């Protein structure tokens with residue numbers, strides 16, 4: 001988040017009393033442009049979490065909604081005052097006793113904002129900090145998407161090691177050794193880790209983290225990373241920092257919250273920071289001229305209570321949705337699976353694009369679940385995102401609004417998608433898309 005918007009930063013007072021209970025009153029630090037909430041907000045910091053978080057309006061992001069739209073509901077207003085790391089309750093002011101108000105006044109909140117973080121010199125960082133990036137492999141092949149964790153780890157400034165486990169892991173380790181910026185690969189050869197089951201993978205990782213004395217553990221926010229790191233965090237009694245999009249310092253990170261409608265800058269005081277990394281914010285590190293050493297990791301051979309039975313993977317010759325340069329997504333406007341296939345697949349082929357879909361299209365059976373883009377689907381940030389018959393609900397925007405160029409085709413000129421689109425075409429998709437395909441073919 002640029003410092004330029006710091007003036008508009010929504011300051012939230014972290015309330016710290018001996019047992020950390022306080023009242024963040026809305027009068028003194030309400031969201032800009034917002035009506036006052038008739039209620040004060042009671043923030044109860046979680047015992048697991050840190051008090052030093054700040055929130056900023058997303059005015060720096062292209063395609064973001066105006067502040068008033070983002071935070072017009074009282075729940076969003078509350079959300080802006082209490083970070084997700086705090087439980088928040090709303091109670092009528094009149095219910096607060098005079099004693100409680102006096103307590104609130106006495107336990108004056110202490111400001112701790114991310115900007116107070118001390119930045120260390122590169123030499124000090126190398127001494128104090130070491131990062132472990134968790135890499136993914138499938139059938140002996142390195143998952144390139146998992147290299148986003150290396151990119152993020154390198155930004156911390158200290159040495160970067162990478163971890164990989166599975167059968168025939170040597171080939172993966174050798175490929176990973178060529179990744180630029182990695183000093184050492186920790187590899188564990190054992191087929192029990194092939195499927196990345198968190199039940200046995202988490203204890204494996206914990207042993208290797210302890211042995212290496214790492215301060216930062218990073219994995220991509222993929223299904224694997226999101227499945228694994230919460231267990232690792234629990235085992236290490238550390239608070240996970242999820243889905244980061246930027247690193248401000250070795251203990252301060254930026255992450256979207258509320259479907260990307262607010263950006264939280266969070267500071268962690270945990271000795272070991274467990275972090276998942278948003279792939280669209282950190283380009284995968286290049287496999288190139290690196291020459292990391294490869295070392296065997298420790299294998300605790302923990303028993304897994306879960307057994308891998310089978311998998312049914314969607315196969316496609318088209319580019320992978322998560323990493324494609326171009327994405328064409330279809331929505332409920334397509335009306336049926338037949339029309340979705342008839343319209344969207346030739347459009348994707350004519351552009352060399354991956355196919356995506358809105359949740360409504362997925363729920364209606366027009367497209368496979370793996371194609372869903374949005375808050376509960378995949379987050380994409382291609383060069384070109386073409387939305388066809390998609391209204392632009394906030395949950396859909398959460399998955400694609402960082403795309404470089406957004407094009408929308410919709411028959412409703414008032415459709416919200418046009419608010420974020422760089423190029424909009426108002427018209428019937430059943431006419432416009434075939435026309436577009438013809439033009440692309442003849443171009």
Ligand SMILES: Cc1cc2nc3c(=O)[nH]c(=O)nc-3n(C[C@H](O)[C@H](O)[C@H](O)COP(=O)(O)OP(=O)(O)OC[C@H]3O[C@@H](n4cnc5c(N)ncnc54)[C@H](O)[C@@H]3O)c2cc1C
Nearest residue numbers: 331332333358359360374375376377389391395396411429
């Ligand atoms: C907790 C939660 C999580 C969610 N997660 C996601 C998510 O991850 N991804 C997601 O997409 N949604 C998600 N949703 C659902 C989301 O709120 C919307 O319901 C959904 O995105 C709507 O999909 P849609 O735009 O395809 O359908 P609609 O909103 O029905 O829009 C269809 C659009 O097609 C247009 N149209 C119709 N016919 C034509 C035509 N002939 N030519 C041109 N345009 C036409 C209409 O004008 C309309 O704008 C979530 C909702 C919740 C509550």
